[in-house]
Amino acid sequence: MRYHQDMTAYKLYGRQASGSFAVQVALEEAAVSFERVWIPVESAGSADWRAISPTGRVPVLALPDGTLIFESAAMVIHLALAHPDAGLAPPPGTSQHARFLQWMVFLSANVYEAALRSYYSDRYSAQGEAHAPAIRERATAEYLDHLALISRTLSPYVLGATYSIADAYLYMLVSWFPGDREALFARLPALGELVQLVSARPAVKKTDADHAG
Numbered sequence: 001m002r003y004h005q006d007m008t009a010y011k012l013y014g015r016q017a018s019g020s021f022a023v024q025v026a027l028e029e030a031a032v033s034f035e036r037v038w039i040p041v042e043s044a045g046s047a048d049w050r051a052i053s054p055t056g057r058v059p060v061l062a063l064p065d066g067t068l069i070f071e072s073a074a075m076v077i078h079l080a081l082a083h084p085d086a087g088l089a090p091p092p093g094t095s096q097h098a099r100f101l102q103w104m105v106f107l108s109a110n111v112y113e114a115a116l117r118s119y120y121s122d123r124y125s126a127q128g129e130a131h132a133p134a135i136r137e138r139a140t141a142e143y144l145d146h147l148a149l150i151s152r153t154l155s156p157y158v159l160g161a162t163y164s165i166a167d168a169y170l171y172m173l174v175s176w177f178p179g180d181r182e183a184l185f186a187r188l189p190a191l192g193e194l195v196q197l198v199s200a201r202p203a204v205k206k207t208d209a210d211h212a213g
């Protein structure tokens, strides 16, 4: 399969229930023109796809000038800065923006990482599937600890009274939680409230529908 560059709009390469979710929400909230391209799992190793995504993973965002970006947190931070009127993040240089960056990096480096370890457990040991159950169990426990840590800051959003794209990023990561979601919200009610608030946003509803298939 050949992938083409379009110099007039963003192009988001993703997959259902993947990290492209939060990036699509950012594009929808910014009301910018973009094309969504689904990359099948089987394409991960293909030379054409590797030319777009050096890691073989999704998401990848092609900027309107053709520049290709990987790492979902970098994409949403860039979109927040490139489209300030969309209100995806506080103004750069402010203390609130510093907190926004802190939580974006925390979510990407810790929560997303725990999700990957939990879903791809066999990759984290030279013994493959033999050690996977223990790795999965530990990853899921850490996933929960990370969610508990961030949920203590919710009031009701990550940055307090004002929504930011960090909330949509957290919403995405909560949707992947491998444990019992009802039990999670019973234990972390602020997280359940955040999910309710974020799910009601039109940009999120649209993205939810697209990612549902």
Ligand SMILES: N[C@@H](CCC(=O)N[C@@H](CS)C(=O)NCC(=O)O)C(=O)O
Binding pocket: 017, 018, 019, 020, 044, 056, 057, 058, 059, 070, 071, 072, 073, 108, 112, 116
């Ligand atoms: N740190 C990367 C992680 C990307 C990532 O691992 N994506 C997953 C889907 S959510 C993927 O492509 N998995 C396929 C694979 O690893 O084979 C990001 O935030 O973009």
